[in-house]
Amino acid sequence: MLRLYPYVRPVRGRWAGAAVVAVVASCLGLVFPLVLKWIVDGPVADRDPGGVWLGAGVLLGLGLLEALLFGLRRWLVARPLAGVEAAMRADLYRHLQRLPVAFHDRWASGQLLSRATTDLMVVRMFLAFPLTFLIVNGVTIVAGLALLVVQDWGLGLVLLAPAVPLILVCYRFEHGYAAASRRAQDQVGDLTTVVEESVLGIRVIKGFGRHRSQARAFRELSRTLRGTELAKARLLAGILGVITLLPETALGAALVIGTVQVADGVLSAGTLVAFLSTALALRWPIESIGFLLAMSQEAATATRRFFEVMDEPEETGPEAVAPAPSGGGDGLRFEGVEFRYPDAGPGSVPTLRQVDLHIRSGETMALVGATGSGKTTLTALVPRLHDVTAGRITLDGRDVAAMPREELRTLVSMAFEEPTLFSASVAENVRMGAPGAGDAELERALGVAQADFVGRLPDGAATQVGEQGLSLSGGQRQRLALARSVVGAPRFLILDDPLSALDVHTEAAVEAALRRVLADSTALVVAHRPSTVLLADRVALLSEGRVTAVGTHHELLRTHAEYRHLMAGDEAAPGEAAQG
Numbered sequence: 001m002l003r004l005y006p007y008v009r010p011v012r013g014r015w016a017g018a019a020v021v022a023v024v025a026s027c028l029g030l031v032f033p034l035v036l037k038w039i040v041d042g043p044v045a046d047r048d049p050g051g052v053w054l055g056a057g058v059l060l061g062l063g064l065l066e067a068l069l070f071g072l073r074r075w076l077v078a079r080p081l082a083g084v085e086a087a088m089r090a091d092l093y094r095h096l097q098r099l100p101v102a103f104h105d106r107w108a109s110g111q112l113l114s115r116a117t118t119d120l121m122v123v124r125m126f127l128a129f130p131l132t133f134l135i136v137n138g139v140t141i142v143a144g145l146a147l148l149v150v151q152d153w154g155l156g157l158v159l160l161a162p163a164v165p166l167i168l169v170c171y172r173f174e175h176g177y178a179a180a181s182r183r184a185q186d187q188v189g190d191l192t193t194v195v196e197e198s199v200l201g202i203r204v205i206k207g208f209g210r211h212r213s214q215a216r217a218f219r220e221l222s223r224t225l226r227g228t229e230l231a232k233a234r235l236l237a238g239i240l241g242v243i244t245l246l247p248e249t250a251l252g253a254a255l256v257i258g259t260v261q262v263a264d265g266v267l268s269a270g271t272l273v274a275f276l277s278t279a280l281a282l283r284w285p286i287e288s289i290g291f292l293l294a295m296s297q298e299a300a301t302a303t304r305r306f307f308e309v310m311d312e313p314e315e316t317g318p319e320a321v322a323p324a325p326s327g328g329g330d331g332l333r334f335e336g337v338e339f340r341y342p343d344a345g346p347g348s349v350p351t352l353r354q355v356d357l358h359i360r361s362g363e364t365m366a367l368v369g370a371t372g373s374g375k376t377t378l379t380a381l382v383p384r385l386h387d388v389t390a391g392r393i394t395l396d397g398r399d400v401a402a403m404p405r406e407e408l409r410t411l412v413s414m415a416f417e418e419p420t421l422f423s424a425s426v427a428e429n430v431r432m433g434a435p436g437a438g439d440a441e442l443e444r445a446l447g448v449a450q451a452d453f454v455g456r457l458p459d460g461a462a463t464q465v466g467e468q469g470l471s472l473s474g475g476q477r478q479r480l481a482l483a484r485s486v487v488g489a490p491r492f493l494i495l496d497d498p499l500s501a502l503d504v505h506t507e508a509a510v511e512a513a514l515r516r517v518l519a520d521s522t523a524l525v526v527a528h529r530p531s532t533v534l535l536a537d538r539v540a541l542l543s544e545g546r547v548t549a550v551g552t553h554h555e556l557l558r559t560h561a562e563y564r565h566l567m568a569g570d571e572a573a574p575g576e577a578a579q580g
Contacts, residue, residue: 001131003307007087008127011080018076019132025069026140028062029281030147035059037274077128085124092116092306098314101385102342107309110193111186115309118188119302126299130292137285137292144282151275152267158254159279162246170293173239177294180232181301187225194218232294239290247286251279315384315405331361331522332382332492334547336391339377350389351377352545361396364523366533366553368566369542375526376417378542379494382524383412395492413490415498417526419481421472426454427461429480434488445487448513449479450506475502482510486517493523499532511535530567539563 008015035058043051096104096112149156198205198214205211258275261267337355340348352374359365369375380386381393384400393400400408413433421429430445431437437445442461446454453476457463465471472480482498499507511531518525518535527533533553541549541556541563549560556563 004123004127004303007084011084014076014080015127015132018073019135021069021076022073022132022136023139025066025073026136026285027143028066028069030140030144030278031062032059033147033274033277033281035062036277037270040270040273042270073132077132081124081128084127085120088120088123088306089116092120092309095310095312095314099312100315100387101380103312105341106343108189108193110191110196111189112309113196114185114189114192115302115305119185119305122295122299122302123306126295126302130295130299133288134292134296137288140285141282144278144285147278148275151271151278152258155254155258155275158257159247159250162250166243166246166289169239169242170289173235173290174293174297177232177235178297178301180228180235181294181298182304184225184228184232185298185301185305187221187228191218191221191225194221236290236294239293240287243287243290247283251276254279330394330397331363332359332524333357333394334378334381334391335394337378337381337388337393338390339374339381339386340389341386350545352381355391355542355545355547357540357547357550359522359524361522362519363538364518364521364525364536366525366527366536366539367542368527368533368539368563370562370566373542374545375542376496379414379496379524379526382492382494383409383414410488411490412492412494413485413488414494415482415485415496417496417500419474419477421465421477421480423464423466425459425462425464426457426480429465430461430483430487433484433486433490437487441487441489445483448486448510448517449483450509450513451476451479451483453479475506478502479506479510482514486514489517490521493518493521495523495525497526497528497532500528507531528566533567 035055039052039055042048043055093116145156145160148159194214194217198218205214255276258267258272262269262272334355334357337352338350339352340350344351355378357365367375367378377386381388382395382400384405387401395403395408395411422432427442430442433445434441446452446461454461454463478498478500479502482495485493485495485498499510502510508531511534515535523536525532525536527536527539530553533539536553538550539553539556540547541560543562549556549563551559557567
């Protein structure tokens with residue numbers, strides 16, 4: 001509750017008002033027995049029909065007032081608590097955008113999705129109902145028991161007898177239900193992950209005929225979740241049984257004792273009726289404790305899961321813009337760069353080791369290396385998708401670690417190896433690289449990427465692409481991703497094998513247009529084929545996390561066997577090697 005308070009604080013007035021209204025409405029129910037006592041001991045005993053009708057009218061009025069108050073309570077809390085849920089969801093989404101890539105590498109998307117949807121709905125329901133009624137029912141039970149003791153202290157003590165056993169049972173139930181609730185909500189996250197992965201990977205599943213095995217895996221997870229939910233149901237059934245049995249037993253004993261006292265003339269019939277009516281009015285507040293505790297534990301688990309994500313540290317960096325040093329552009333430098341992933345053991349070999357590389361201002365450098373040599377990792381360090389473990393990276397002499405990420409990612413543009421598109425129009429996807437780009441810049445970027453297919457789409461650049469851009473071919477997605485990276489005419493351009501999905505003719509056309517863009521940028525291009533390498537002024541060879549050679553394509557063909565081997569995978573390699 002303390003952690004939720006900042007979200008509840010703006011609506012605390014209406015929530016407190018709703019709680020007060022609910023307490024008044026619930027306590028009105030305790031007035032009914034007093035009216036009944038007056039009716040039985042007065043008009044009924046005196047055979048006064050007018051008095052009976054008056055009492056009935058009072059009871060009807062009390063009932064209508066109680067109903068109106070409960071309706072008012074609902075109206076008071078509905079809108080503000082929906083706002084609390086929306087604020088928490090917005091904060092969670094904003095926080096997810098600011099968390100480092102390493103966090104997203106660790107966490108399953110389904111777990112994050114369940115926290116942003118199901119868990120926050122549970123928290124809202126807790127604030128609207130269980131929290132209010134834990135207070136309301138607590139006040140009602142205390143007031144009702146006090147009223148019982150005042151009416152007849154002996155019978156009141158009989159009804160108070162189960163209190164201590166009930167407290168002990170509820171304490172044990174809380175701990176057991178909390179553990180089961182956590183398991184269930186984590187399993188919901190796992191189930192959500194499987195559904196999301198199956199939907200996004202439906203082509204692979206169908207292509208390999210794996211729908212039956214996927215369905216079996218889903219059924220297993222569903223069966224596990226079902227077992228956990230049944231365990232929760234058994235715990236709840238047990239606590240409800242105890243909460244119902246003990247007070248009912250005490251009520252039965254009080255009824256027997258009270259009846260004997262009325263027969264002996266020690267107690268009036270009206271007092272016994274009022275006493276039993278008060279006890280019956282307390283049945284729902286007492287029996288609901290089980291449900292309220294269960295919902296409270298689910299909300300506590302949901303809140304913990306929410307703050308598990310919110311407590312993750314965001315990307316760090318300076319808030320103010322670091323001043324650019326004098327002396328002009330120095331290009332892109334890697335100085336003694338070392339990197340190991342956060343989940344790697346402290347004694348493990350770093351992914352990158354002592355990388356020293358200088359890409360001069362306006363120069364294009366190709367980065368070549370075997371699979372797993374660290375090429376993609378090295379490119380991700382420039383815009384600080386990951387932070388270096390040691391050493392530093394500079395842009396025109398400025399350490400990227402000293403630059404605000406917003407400024408850094410304005411200067412550096414990337415085209416990733418796996419092109420990702422969003423459920424938006426073609427133009428919106430491309431303009432993610434430069435939100436202020438106009439139609440002329442958009443057309444230029446599409447031209448550079450040879451994305452002439454856009455003109456043949458139903459609505460041109462306004463055409464909506466499906467989730468992940470799966471309504472387009474791999475080559476079309478890659479060309480739009482390339483257009484996104486160049487639309488803002490960035491000073492520094494990082495291209496991770498940007499032409500791998502293109503056919504030979506389209507690749508040649510893109511390369512010709514891309515040369516003009518690269519002439520105005522300082523670029524690092526991950527390349528696997530000589531045709532892409534030839535876009536660069538120089539080539540850096542990355543081997544087992546280290547830069548082992550830097551030179552022109554022809555120089556490296558002449559002097560490095562590893563480089564010749566890497567280039568031999570392309571039909572152009574032998575010819576190029578002969579020239580060397």
